[in-house]
Amino acid sequence: MPELPEVEAAVRALRAAVVGRTIRDAHTRHAAARRALPDDVAAALTGRRIVGVTRMGKHQALALDDGSTLHAHFRMTGDWDVGRADAPLPPHARVVLTFDDGVRVALVDPRALGGITWHAPGQAPAPALGPDALDDAFDAAALRAALRTRRTAIKPALLDQRVVAGVGNIYAAEALWVARIDPRVAAASLGPARAERLVAAIRSVMRDALETPGRYQDGEALERMHVYGREGEPCTRCGATIRRIVQAGRSTYFCGGCQRR
Incomplete structure:
Protein backbone atom coordinates (compact mmCIF):
# COMPACT_ATOMS: atom_id res chain seq x y z
CA MET A 1 0.00 0.00 0.00
CA PRO A 2 1.31 3.49 -0.81
CA GLU A 3 2.32 5.15 2.45
CA LEU A 4 2.97 8.76 3.41
CA PRO A 5 6.04 9.32 1.17
CA GLU A 6 4.40 7.83 -1.91
CA VAL A 7 1.14 9.70 -1.33
CA GLU A 8 2.98 12.97 -0.66
CA ALA A 9 4.90 12.61 -3.92
CA ALA A 10 1.62 11.96 -5.73
CA VAL A 11 -0.04 14.96 -4.07
CA ARG A 12 2.80 17.26 -5.15
CA ALA A 13 2.47 16.12 -8.76
CA LEU A 14 -1.32 16.43 -8.67
CA ARG A 15 -1.18 19.88 -7.09
CA ALA A 16 1.11 21.15 -9.83
CA ALA A 17 -1.19 19.72 -12.50
CA VAL A 18 -4.67 20.78 -11.36
CA VAL A 19 -4.75 23.67 -8.88
CA GLY A 20 -6.40 26.70 -10.50
CA ARG A 21 -7.87 24.64 -13.34
CA THR A 22 -11.55 24.06 -14.07
CA ILE A 23 -13.03 20.60 -14.55
CA ARG A 24 -14.39 20.15 -18.07
CA ASP A 25 -15.41 16.51 -17.68
CA ALA A 26 -15.37 13.84 -14.97
CA HIS A 27 -16.29 10.23 -15.44
CA THR A 28 -15.68 6.79 -13.97
CA ARG A 29 -14.59 3.69 -15.84
CA HIS A 30 -15.20 0.89 -13.33
CA ALA A 31 -18.19 -0.30 -11.31
CA ALA A 32 -16.39 0.04 -7.96
CA ALA A 33 -15.31 3.59 -8.78
CA ARG A 34 -18.85 4.41 -9.90
CA ARG A 35 -20.28 3.29 -6.55
CA ALA A 36 -17.96 5.76 -4.81
CA LEU A 37 -18.53 8.54 -7.35
CA PRO A 38 -21.93 8.02 -9.05
CA ASP A 39 -22.43 9.30 -12.59
CA ASP A 40 -24.72 12.16 -11.53
CA VAL A 41 -22.19 13.36 -8.94
CA ALA A 42 -19.36 13.14 -11.46
CA ALA A 43 -21.41 15.10 -14.01
CA ALA A 44 -22.09 17.84 -11.45
CA LEU A 45 -18.34 18.45 -11.12
CA THR A 46 -18.26 20.10 -14.55
CA GLY A 47 -17.39 23.77 -14.16
CA ARG A 48 -15.93 23.40 -10.67
CA ARG A 49 -12.41 24.76 -10.14
CA ILE A 50 -9.73 23.03 -8.05
CA VAL A 51 -8.48 25.52 -5.46
CA GLY A 52 -6.18 23.29 -3.41
CA VAL A 53 -4.80 19.79 -2.94
CA THR A 54 -3.79 18.56 0.51
CA ARG A 55 -2.72 15.32 2.15
CA MET A 56 -4.00 13.84 5.42
CA GLY A 57 -1.92 10.78 6.22
CA LYS A 58 -2.54 8.50 3.25
CA HIS A 59 -5.65 10.43 2.22
CA GLN A 60 -5.90 13.25 -0.32
CA ALA A 61 -8.35 16.14 -0.53
CA LEU A 62 -9.06 18.19 -3.66
CA ALA A 63 -10.79 21.39 -2.54
CA LEU A 64 -13.34 22.83 -5.01
CA ASP A 65 -14.35 26.45 -5.43
CA ASP A 66 -17.86 25.87 -4.01
CA GLY A 67 -16.49 24.58 -0.70
CA SER A 68 -17.02 20.91 -1.49
CA THR A 69 -14.20 18.36 -1.53
CA LEU A 70 -13.10 15.37 -3.56
CA HIS A 71 -11.52 12.74 -1.31
CA ALA A 72 -9.06 10.36 -2.99
CA HIS A 73 -7.55 7.25 -1.44
CA PHE A 74 -5.11 4.98 -3.27
CA ARG A 75 -5.66 1.91 -1.03
CA VAL A 82 -1.10 13.06 -15.49
CA GLY A 83 -1.25 13.67 -19.23
CA ARG A 84 -3.04 15.43 -22.05
CA ALA A 85 -6.70 14.87 -22.77
CA ASP A 86 -5.95 13.69 -26.31
CA ALA A 87 -3.44 11.03 -25.16
CA PRO A 88 -4.49 7.38 -24.76
CA LEU A 89 -5.63 6.51 -21.25
CA PRO A 90 -3.31 4.24 -19.25
CA PRO A 91 -4.46 0.72 -18.38
CA HIS A 92 -6.61 0.47 -15.25
CA ALA A 93 -7.77 4.10 -15.33
CA ARG A 94 -10.73 4.15 -12.92
CA VAL A 95 -11.64 7.85 -12.58
CA VAL A 96 -10.74 10.46 -15.20
CA LEU A 97 -10.81 14.24 -14.72
CA THR A 98 -10.28 16.46 -17.77
CA PHE A 99 -9.61 20.18 -17.37
CA ASP A 100 -10.31 23.28 -19.43
CA ASP A 101 -6.69 23.66 -20.57
CA GLY A 102 -6.44 20.10 -21.90
CA VAL A 103 -4.77 18.53 -18.85
CA ARG A 104 -6.13 15.12 -17.88
CA VAL A 105 -5.55 13.23 -14.63
CA ALA A 106 -6.59 9.65 -14.09
CA LEU A 107 -6.77 7.60 -10.92
CA VAL A 108 -5.06 4.39 -12.00
CA ASP A 109 -5.63 1.32 -9.84
CA PRO A 110 -5.07 -2.27 -11.06
CA ARG A 111 -7.00 -3.76 -8.13
CA ALA A 112 -9.82 -1.19 -8.26
CA LEU A 113 -9.74 -0.80 -4.47
CA GLY A 114 -9.06 2.92 -4.35
CA GLY A 115 -11.44 5.63 -5.40
CA ILE A 116 -12.73 9.18 -5.23
CA THR A 117 -15.72 10.38 -3.22
CA TRP A 118 -17.44 13.78 -3.15
CA HIS A 119 -18.19 15.58 0.12
CA ALA A 120 -20.47 18.58 0.55
CA PRO A 121 -19.16 21.79 2.15
CA GLY A 122 -18.58 21.28 5.87
CA GLN A 123 -18.29 17.49 5.64
CA ALA A 124 -15.05 15.87 6.77
CA PRO A 125 -13.47 14.26 3.69
CA ALA A 126 -11.43 11.66 5.62
CA PRO A 127 -12.06 9.37 8.60
CA ALA A 128 -10.82 10.23 12.07
CA LEU A 129 -7.03 10.19 11.97
CA GLY A 130 -4.20 10.57 14.45
CA PRO A 131 -1.50 13.20 13.98
CA ASP A 132 0.36 13.09 10.70
CA ALA A 133 3.73 11.37 11.00
CA LEU A 134 5.50 14.56 9.89
CA ASP A 135 3.38 16.97 11.91
CA ASP A 136 4.76 18.68 15.03
CA ALA A 137 1.75 17.34 16.94
CA PHE A 138 3.19 13.85 16.60
CA ASP A 139 5.62 13.55 19.49
CA ALA A 140 6.51 11.01 22.16
CA ALA A 141 3.74 12.18 24.48
CA ALA A 142 1.10 11.88 21.76
CA LEU A 143 2.37 8.43 20.76
CA ARG A 144 2.35 7.13 24.35
CA ALA A 145 -1.14 8.51 24.91
CA ALA A 146 -2.44 6.78 21.78
CA LEU A 147 -0.80 3.48 22.80
CA ARG A 148 -1.67 3.55 26.49
CA THR A 149 -4.58 1.10 26.26
CA ARG A 150 -3.39 -0.93 23.28
CA ARG A 151 -3.07 -4.62 24.05
CA THR A 152 -1.51 -5.46 20.69
CA ALA A 153 2.16 -5.48 19.70
CA ILE A 154 3.79 -2.23 18.67
CA LYS A 155 4.10 -3.03 14.95
CA PRO A 156 0.39 -3.64 14.25
CA ALA A 157 -0.49 -0.74 16.56
CA LEU A 158 1.46 1.63 14.33
CA LEU A 159 -0.67 0.60 11.35
CA ASP A 160 -3.80 2.02 13.02
CA GLN A 161 -4.17 5.43 11.40
CA ARG A 162 -5.79 6.74 14.59
CA VAL A 163 -2.40 6.31 16.30
CA VAL A 164 -0.30 8.04 13.65
CA ALA A 165 -1.47 8.92 10.15
CA GLY A 166 0.61 7.92 7.14
CA VAL A 167 2.58 4.98 8.54
CA GLY A 168 2.02 1.62 6.86
CA ASN A 169 3.48 -1.86 6.96
CA ILE A 170 6.77 -1.09 5.24
CA TYR A 171 7.83 2.08 7.02
CA ALA A 172 6.63 0.79 10.39
CA ALA A 173 9.09 -2.09 10.07
CA GLU A 174 11.85 0.24 8.93
CA ALA A 175 11.24 2.72 11.77
CA LEU A 176 11.26 -0.02 14.40
CA TRP A 177 14.62 -1.18 13.06
CA VAL A 178 16.04 2.33 13.21
CA ALA A 179 14.74 2.68 16.80
CA ARG A 180 16.08 -0.80 17.75
CA ILE A 181 12.64 -1.86 19.01
CA ASP A 182 11.37 -5.42 18.67
CA PRO A 183 8.08 -5.35 16.70
CA ARG A 184 6.57 -7.86 19.13
CA VAL A 185 6.80 -5.73 22.29
CA ALA A 186 3.50 -4.63 23.80
CA ALA A 187 2.45 -1.24 22.45
CA ALA A 188 1.36 -0.02 25.88
CA SER A 189 4.76 -0.86 27.38
CA LEU A 190 6.67 1.84 25.48
CA GLY A 191 8.31 4.18 27.95
CA PRO A 192 9.39 7.78 27.29
CA ALA A 193 12.87 6.89 25.97
CA ARG A 194 11.69 4.27 23.48
CA ALA A 195 8.78 6.49 22.41
CA GLU A 196 11.21 9.33 21.70
CA ARG A 197 13.41 7.01 19.65
CA LEU A 198 10.46 5.66 17.71
CA VAL A 199 9.03 9.09 16.85
CA ALA A 200 12.46 10.22 15.66
CA ALA A 201 12.84 7.02 13.63
CA ILE A 202 9.44 7.39 11.97
CA ARG A 203 10.26 10.96 10.97
CA SER A 204 13.68 9.89 9.70
CA VAL A 205 12.47 7.06 7.46
CA MET A 206 9.64 9.21 6.08
CA ARG A 207 11.93 12.11 5.25
CA ASP A 208 14.53 9.82 3.69
CA ALA A 209 11.84 8.29 1.48
CA LEU A 210 10.60 11.73 0.43
CA GLU A 211 14.12 12.73 -0.60
CA THR A 212 14.51 9.61 -2.76
CA PRO A 213 11.13 9.27 -4.48
CA GLY A 214 10.15 5.92 -5.91
CA ARG A 215 7.61 3.28 -5.20
CA TYR A 216 8.65 0.58 -2.78
CA GLN A 217 7.87 -2.02 -5.46
CA ASP A 218 10.80 -0.68 -7.46
CA GLY A 219 14.05 -2.60 -7.16
CA GLU A 220 15.96 0.62 -6.47
CA ALA A 221 13.57 1.54 -3.64
CA LEU A 222 13.86 -1.92 -2.11
CA GLU A 223 17.62 -1.54 -2.05
CA ARG A 224 17.17 1.33 0.39
CA MET A 225 15.29 -0.82 2.90
CA HIS A 226 17.11 -2.12 5.96
CA VAL A 227 14.72 -4.96 6.85
CA TYR A 228 11.63 -4.93 4.65
CA GLY A 229 11.73 -7.74 2.10
CA ARG A 230 15.17 -8.91 3.33
CA GLU A 231 14.31 -12.15 5.11
CA GLY A 232 17.41 -14.33 5.53
CA GLU A 233 19.86 -11.54 4.70
CA PRO A 234 22.40 -10.14 7.19
CA CYS A 235 21.48 -7.00 9.10
CA THR A 236 23.42 -4.00 7.79
CA ARG A 237 23.96 -2.84 11.38
CA CYS A 238 24.89 -5.96 13.38
CA GLY A 239 25.16 -8.79 10.85
CA ALA A 240 22.46 -10.97 12.45
CA THR A 241 19.84 -12.57 10.21
CA ILE A 242 16.75 -10.62 9.18
CA ARG A 243 13.61 -12.52 10.19
CA ARG A 244 10.05 -12.49 8.93
CA ILE A 245 6.96 -13.12 11.04
CA VAL A 246 3.25 -12.51 10.49
CA GLN A 247 1.42 -10.00 12.69
CA ALA A 248 -2.27 -9.24 12.23
CA GLY A 249 -2.11 -10.87 8.80
CA ARG A 250 0.80 -8.72 7.59
CA SER A 251 4.46 -9.61 7.09
CA THR A 252 6.84 -8.07 9.62
CA TYR A 253 10.58 -7.98 8.99
CA PHE A 254 13.09 -7.33 11.76
CA CYS A 255 16.60 -8.09 12.92
CA GLY A 256 16.89 -10.92 15.43
CA GLY A 257 20.11 -9.42 16.78
CA CYS A 258 19.69 -5.69 17.41
CA GLN A 259 15.89 -5.52 17.84
CA ARG A 260 15.60 -7.55 21.00
CA ARG A 261 12.92 -7.32 23.64
Missing part, protein backbone atom coordinates in the same frame (compact mmCIF):
# COMPACT_ATOMS: atom_id res chain seq x y z
CA MET A 76 -3.32 -0.86 -2.23
CA THR A 77 -2.25 0.01 -5.77
CA GLY A 78 -3.64 3.41 -6.74
CA ASP A 79 -1.72 6.28 -8.31
CA TRP A 80 -2.27 9.38 -10.43
CA ASP A 81 -1.46 9.52 -14.13
